[in-house]
Amino acid sequence: DVKVTQSSRYLVKRTGEKVFLECVQDMDHENMFWYRQDPGLGLRLIYFSYDVKMKEKGDIPEGYSVSREKKERFSLILESASTNQTSMYLCASSLLGAGSQPQHFGDGTRLSIL
Amino acid sequence: AQTVTQSQPEMSVQEAETVTLSCTYDTSESDYYLFWYKQPPSRQMILVIRQEAYKQQNATENRFSVNFQKAAKSFSLKISDSQLGDAAMYFCASNNAGNMLTFGGGTRLMVKP
Numbered sequence: 001d002v003k004v005t006q007s008s009r010y011l012v013k014r015t016g017e018k019v020f021l022e023c024v025q026d027m028d029h030e031n032m033f034w035y036r037q038d039p040g041l042g043l044r045l046i047y048f049s050y051d052v053k054m055k056e057k058g059d060i061p062e063g064y065s066v067s068r069e070k071k072e073r074f075s076l077i078l079e080s081a082s083t084n085q086t087s088m089y090l091c092a093s094s095l096l097g098a099g100s101q102p103q104h105f106g107d108g109t110r111l112s113i114l
Numbered sequence: 115a116q117t118v119t120q121s122q123p124e125m126s127v128q129e130a131e132t133v134t135l136s137c138t139y140d141t142s143e144s145d146y147y148l149f150w151y152k153q154p155p156s157r158q159m160i161l162v163i164r165q166e167a168y169k170q171q172n173a174t175e176n177r178f179s180v181n182f183q184k185a186a187k188s189f190s191l192k193i194s195d196s197q198l199g200d201a202a203m204y205f206c207a208s209n210n211a212g213n214m215l216t217f218g219g220g221t222r223l224m225v226k227p
Contacts, residue, residue, distance in 0.1 A: 031213055042217035099147050099209045105159040
């Protein structure tokens with residue numbers, strides 16, 4: 001079974017801090033994704049990566065950056081955390097395919113910015 | 115751009131009965147895929163069922179089946195013989211050849227014993 005591991009289930013940070021959310025997958029998937037989940041809005045894509053050092057902006061990239069130095073690891077960075085970034089963050093991975101490949105999700109990180 | 119709409123924020127069903135969750139989507143792509151994902155409380159999101167748009171036959175997975183109406187851009191999920199473990203948030207999603215998923219807002223399903 002695919003395992004997608006997010007480093008923290010719960011995280012509390014202060015406004016202005018630089019925040020790192022880490023995600024590791026163990027199935028050699030090419031694609032990795034970061035979403036934020038808010039009630040009533042579903043999941044919205046922040047960034048995705050289809051290869052090491054490659055990244056593409058999703059629907060809501062403002063205020064975020066990402067890093068993919070190794071195939072199995074994809075990091076989401078909040079450069080200067082703000083209260084409106086309080087949310088659930090989900091990481092996912094999938095095989096490279098013509099849109100048909102299902103995504104496998106981590107457990108999520110519930111981030112609170114105070 | 116793709117959009118996915120789930121018009122039912124909450125649904126409830128009696129155990130052992132059948133429930134249908136609605137989803138509509140809008141896409142300009144000719145080749146796309148549709149998914150239903152389940153997110154149980156405090157647990158990992160998992161794939162329930164997948165439909166290729168070019169296939170006319172509706173996908174089924176045990177108690178889960180879809181009603182795919184391509185012309186109407188509708189993709190509903192039917193859960194038969196509902197069980198307590200089916201209680202979860204359900205998300206409809208569409209995916210084009212670019213591998214990016216677009217999700218609906220979700221439907222919270224409650225199962226009454």
